[in-house]
Amino acid sequence: MRLVVLGLSLSSSWGNGHATTWRALLKAFHARGHDVLFLERDVPWYAGNRDLTDPDWCRIAFYRDLAELKHWTGEIERADAVIVGSYVPDGVAVGAWVQRTATGVTAFYDIDTPVTLAKLARGDHEYLSPELVPAYDVYLSFTGGPTLRHLEEQHGAPAARALYCSVDPADYRPTTTARRWDLSYLGTYSDDRQPALERLLIAPARRTPDKRFVVAGPQYPATIDWPANVERIEHLPPSDHAAFYSASRWTLNVTRADMIARGWSPSVRLFEAAACATPIVSDRWDGLDRLFAPDREIVLADTTDQVLAALNRADAPGIGRAGQARVLAEHTAAHRAAELEGYLREAATGRHALRGAA
Structure with missing residues (x-):
């Protein structure tokens, strides 16, 4: 599967929890045999604090603005799936462009679902608008439980699926560090x-x-x-x-x-x-x-x-x-990557069924 992700940050963990979530998930997704491209907005607060630049499990590319992002139109068109993440700068414009351009599955991965829903309720469309939600094939949500039904029934998401964050056990395991803090x-x-x-x-x-x-x-x-x-x-x-x-x-x-x-x-x-x-x-x-x-x-x-x-x-x-x-x-990244693959294949099957009915 060729996957393109447009996320807040993969290269810098400074001041955000998105980077570690994306790293664990995409590394495990690549391990399942898939190709991953991560497109990240080049912003000074992350550019000056990058702690990942050239992973062997993912390509990272940076764009300065929406005009430069369109240089990646071919990659978006050829991808089997394109995921847009929460808090992406100009996320509404980015999402609308992805939905117009992609030929494969489109998904929104909300690593901030309760915050997003609170924003939508007060008319704050910083990175997601009500019009975009029904047009994504699948809404991947950091939050599970009753919120999934709310996304489908109140916001028109065709398929809302829980995709909790996870951990890479190769990076997070007990060390021999002496106890310092209670x-x-x-x-x-x-x-x-x-x-x-x-x-x-x-x-x-x-x-x-x-x-x-x-x-x-x-x-x-x-x-x-x-x-x-x-x-x-x-x-x-x-x-x-x-x-x-x-x-x-x-x-x-x-x-x-x-x-x-x-x-x-x-x-x-x-x-x-x-x-x-x-x-x-x-x-x-x-x-x-x-x-x-x-x-x-x-x-x-x-x-x-x-x-x-x-x-x-x-x-x-x-x-x-x-x-x-x-x-x-x-709750390892391997578990989440398998879930993500399943959700994207489920959405792809749905798209093919719709095309056949048309």
Whole structure:
């Protein structure tokens, strides 16, 4: 299968979680025998922070604007499938052009589904418009559960399919790194995540000055009052993620408000941390208990006291190992690549059936 992807970024993981999601998925998709071209908008904030430039499993090409993107018209026309991702700059224009140009399957991969739906509800068409949704052959969604039916019934998606993020076990596995922190958090700053981070990490740090904490990720305001026992790492490249998790006795998962409201929206960090056998303490949302068994493969916490209780659990290593086993059984990139192939072939069969009926 010849696949072309137009995504936010593959070359840079700076300030976004899309890059690691795309890398794991496309590497595994290539391993199934497919050819992949990734087209990325050349923007200065990623150009200055690239940590992947020439993978052996995918071609990467950059375009400066919509006019330059059209140099790739032939590739779009010849592709068996073309996927446009969420948050692509000028995504509405890009999607409309792909739908006019492609002869194979067209898909939208929404790595931000709850955010996208909230945007559409308030008339914000930053990267997707209501008109584009029914014209994509398949809507691949970071969010599963009831949201899939909502996409089909309320937005006209012909086929909405869950395609959760995943992890590459070759890159995310336990390392021999010595334990440095009692609780870690890896994530870019977000206004709607910050109250939970305050409650579930910063407040526990203030209550336990003898324990060590760390927050890794960019764009945190200088006005945040970090306790002395909270270390800050401005940017952590994916190559250092496994060592980061392995150095953590526990790691924290915090979810954006729109994703909590929709549920069924696992962060890539969940799977990455679990693959490293690091026990996870997470906020709570619908569907999480279908991905990990609470109190056996993950610990859920709503309050500061519940986080502090988790940090003192003697069975933490066992929880980490159980979470790792669940991820390796169900949530690797190989699992997702097989699902993606199935969805694209299903959509192709549907297109052929429609052409035959016409």
